[in-house]
Amino acid sequence: MKYVSLGCLLLFFACTSNGQKNLTATPDKFSTAVQTDNIQLLDVRTADEYKSGHIKNALQANWLNRAEFDDRTFHLDKQKPIFIYCLSGGRSGAAAQALVALGHTVTNLEGGINAWKRENMPLEGVDPNSPQTSIKAFEGQIMSKEMVLVDFGAVWCPPCKKMEPVLQEFMAENDNKLMLLKMDGGIETELMKSLNVEALPTFILYVQGKEVKRKHGLVSKEEFNAWIK
Numbered sequence: 001m002k003y004v005s006l007g008c009l010l011l012f013f014a015c016t017s018n019g020q021k022n023l024t025a026t027p028d029k030f031s032t033a034v035q036t037d038n039i040q041l042l043d044v045r046t047a048d049e050y051k052s053g054h055i056k057n058a059l060q061a062n063w064l065n066r067a068e069f070d071d072r073t074f075h076l077d078k079q080k081p082i083f084i085y086c087l088s089g090g091r092s093g094a095a096a097q098a099l100v101a102l103g104h105t106v107t108n109l110e111g112g113i114n115a116w117k118r119e120n121m122p123l124e125g126v127d128p129n130s131p132q133t134s135i136k137a138f139e140g141q142i143m144s145k146e147m148v149l150v151d152f153g154a155v156w157c158p159p160c161k162k163m164e165p166v167l168q169e170f171m172a173e174n175d176n177k178l179m180l181l182k183m184d185g186g187i188e189t190e191l192m193k194s195l196n197v198e199a200l201p202t203f204i205l206y207v208q209g210k211e212v213k214r215k216h217g218l219v220s221k222e223e224f225n226a227w228i229k
Contacts, residue, residue: 022096023107024107024109025108025109028119030110031116031121034057038081039080039082041082041083042058043058043060043061044061045087051125054125055113055123058085059072059158060072060154060156060157063091063095064091069095071199072157074159082096082099082107084108088114089111089115147228148181148206150183151201152185152192152197152200153182153183153201159200160201163219166218199216199217201216203219213227
């Protein structure tokens with residue numbers, strides 16, 4: 001079953017769900033599907049729940065915080081199916097309906113993470129005791145070069161993921177002019193509070209240790225170039 005194509009899996013889900021775009025899958029079918037390419041895996045629990053254990057490669061958007069959820073899922077690709085889950089299936093079911101209304105094809109994990117655990121499926125997690133960067137240490141980092149671009153993001157944040165190729169191209173052209181400092185928004189929660197960073201991704205440009213530019217969300221390479229002129 002591991003080598004069944006995604007297309008066949010989606011056809012199976014659709015046939016068993018009367019052809020609807022809002023589908024469901026048992027943990028074993030869900031596990032097989034999320035190992036294939038060309039899908040988007042979405043955890044709609046809170047950030048703390050996500051840190052306690054999540055399915056590998058899952059993005060995160062909290063359904064209970066609609067502003068965050070709408071902001072992050074806005075960047076999902078409607079051409080790729082979404083596989084979605086929460087703790088027991090309730091939140092992800094509601095989130096799936098909202099995403100289907102926007103034109104996505106969504107498959108919900110029956111029973112959520114609880115069912116996944118009962119089947120002894122693997123989870124990944126962030127160590128809740130990971131050390132955070134102090135303000136003093138951060139100030140030292142932004143003073144280490146005349147111009148520093150700070151990126152508050154996370155691997156589970158959809159718009160952050162979308163920004164990666166933009167950042168890579170921008171830095172490839174400008175690494176002699178500035179330093180890129182990446183801060184993990186899933187870990188650096190205290191630093192984010194101190195700097196009033198309320199959403200991911202947030203980009204802050206420091207010149208000689210002083211903030212001169214800040215923007216939340218997607219930023220084009222051209223806009224970054226304008227910042228450093």
